[in-house]
Amino acid sequence: MTWFSFLGALEQGFVYGIMALGVYLTFRVLDFPDLTVDGSLPLGASVSAVAITAGIDPFVSLLMAAGAGFMAGAVTAVLNTKLKILHLLASILTMIALYSINIRIMDGPNVSLLGKATVLDPLLGLGMSGYVAAPLAFAGVAVTVTGLLIWFLHTELGQALLATGDNPQMIVSQGVNTHNLIIFGVGLSNAMVAFSGALIAQNQGAADANMGVGTIIAGLASVIVGETVLGTKGIFRACFAAIIGSVIYRLAIAMALSMKWGAFSFTPSDLNLITALLVVLALTAPKLKERFGLG
């Protein structure tokens, strides 16, 4: 792996790490398997790209993207809690609806941001080159978002959210409206995912209706890899595990893509297979360790 592809993997790891944090919030905290993310990541990208081309400040466009993501997540959660549609199905419905919506927002399958202002401009303005500025900036943003989530999960509201995922009967009898909390939590998760999508679009210079494919798998892989490496003891550890898992995941992919055995090498279309194998490995690692008495 070259220095250049290493920095690229770090950059991807941190920016997709914010998405992984959102996946952690639904899958682990709320126990709500949410596939909306495959639609809300490009939603954030579309909203931000269209806003920027309309002359809106790129930082403001991030907030707009997060707001749109929140609404998408809230729709999924309303379908589940109020209309009693199974969570998995509810999220798939929102996800496919978002595909159409994203194309409407962009008025086409993609929007180019080449030559447009982005949130990385202030760093580039300091004379930093793009492939150093991006990983640095995204690391900063990812750590900040993680810190905010950790803080939130320790507040009264955040604790009620944790309890909602753990034991709904308990927290209802403590006076919490679990429906509202699930709507808020799934909304918050998708706000993070859309925020991540907006950063990705600005970084790669385009938003695309198909850029969300496989988001959920990448997110899950990150969460699970992170848990395997860092463990799940405590909110602090579990939150950082999502980010670190995302970085490890992207590094593993970059590594796999750089390998060569004679005439054979992996291509980007092999990524899904690699990801699936990685998740299986991470899921079984604890059991294998036990079985063979390692660690």
Added chain:
Amino acid sequence: MIAIEHLVKYFNRRGVNEVIALSGIDLTIERGEFITVIGSNGAGKSTLLNCLAGTFRHDEGRIVINGKDISPWPEYRRARFIGRVFQNPLTGTCASLTIEQNMALAFRRGARRGLSFGVKAAYRREFMERLAMLGLGLEHRLKNAVGLLSGGQRQALTMLMASLVQPELLLLDEHTAALDPKTARKILDLTRCIVSEEHLTTLMVTHNMKQALAFGSRLLMLHNGRVILDVKEDEKRSLTKDDLLSRFYDMQGEEVESDRMLLT
């Protein structure tokens, strides 16, 4: 004061499996009354408690607490008035949260939850004092996840949490049934202690007639969704297990033979 007026609850109403679980319960509960509830399997005891808590919606009748008809209120809203301990010791607490986090959640029962820290430093002293009452050493384990505790310890914690914010009504549904006899006795002692100290209005379901006679100021017997016996104070004190059994036979005839009430 709590008034239960002609409470009716069906399951699978108008379906092939229609069951009438409560067929018109009328009950007035005075403040501070400690009521034990007995009855055979399927008599409607749990259904009554669940209807009061709002877990199930009743089909007819009213539930009035302090003059307010709370019938349309959802479960989370009624929680402001109601403390609960469940039969399953795992139901009342969150396994992945610590003891102090669980207690802090209970400390805000029925109150607004905002963005201040869930576990405030000022709470800890009070939590430790309360936990020390249990005599289980839990006051030194505030930061342990509740999942690490035994069923009995969790039930004791749930009992404490149910009374952390004083409830208008405490609902106990066979809350010692899943525990070994020694632990069950401990939880019962704790129940008696908390209920009498805080003068809590309490409904306690039990399958143990001795318990039903020994505890509380009033005894209800339910059968087929109806109250078939309601005795208070002196009358309750003079009641014996044989009285209860004969009352039981009167109502049920032979079908009682297989009932597990006879065994206890």
